Amino acid sequence: MSKREPPPVPERLPAPVADAHTHLDACGAATAADVAAIADRAEAAGVTRMVTVADDLAAARWAAEASTWDARVFAAVAIHPTRTKDFGPPEQSEVELLAAGERVVAVGETGLDYYWDFSPPEAQQEAFRWHIDLAKRLDKPLMIHDRDAHEDVLRILAEEGAPADVIFHCFSGDAEIARRCLDAGYVLSFAGTVTFRNAHALREAARLVPAGQYLVETDAPFLTPHPFRGRPNEPYCVAYTVAGLAELRGESVEEVAAAAEATAEQVFRLRGVTPE
Structure with missing residues (x-):
């Protein structure tokens, strides 16, 4: 089967779930x-809501607008750390205006990325x-x-004082980093x-993250879950991640979906907000 062919839409999940991060x-x-x-x-796969996320100013404008087109879609707005080299007052003013939008449910994605060298660490940290x-x-x-920046991310959060809700998108740490994030009250x-x-x-x-502190996401079109790794990703594929996470944790698919959905409702403040 071609690597360019999307995975099939899976059977509908037994409980609805949100894709917490997609593009x-x-x-x-x-x-x-x-x-x-x-x-x-x-x-059709039981993924009833999604958060589309910006990584530059053009994407931020689009995400904020797209979130008004469909009741199932929300937005997150920020400038990606790899794009912060030229992030000054004009860009900050526009991001702030967009992020204040009613359908914009998070400030993101922001942080640090030491894997790529498109923006120097100093600019990334200032923007973060x-x-x-x-x-x-x-x-x-x-x-x-x-990405490759766990210690500096945690240090800067501690120095600045973290917001009430912090989400580590596409969490990539080990058990020790996870424990430190969980102890701080962050969501993975x-x-x-x-x-x-x-x-x-x-x-x-x-395996060690308790219900109430985890979400599921696709980061589509990237990071397609097993067994379709390398093929195009889309929000429906979060159903495969839910199934894989349930198997990994020794829990039912319904338990994992329900826990992730409850966390999404709390963190993104979606309680009472349902698709039309």
């Missing part, structure tokens, strides 16, 4: 019809501190991108990587 624009969505089609496929302050001022959760969001059989440290971490 609908990068999945090929441009119009309201495109967004609705993606949301329809997701809903600014986004932390923005999340606190807007009283919205902070959605963190942390698991992407398709948790289903990869060679991700031993991550899978160990996922």
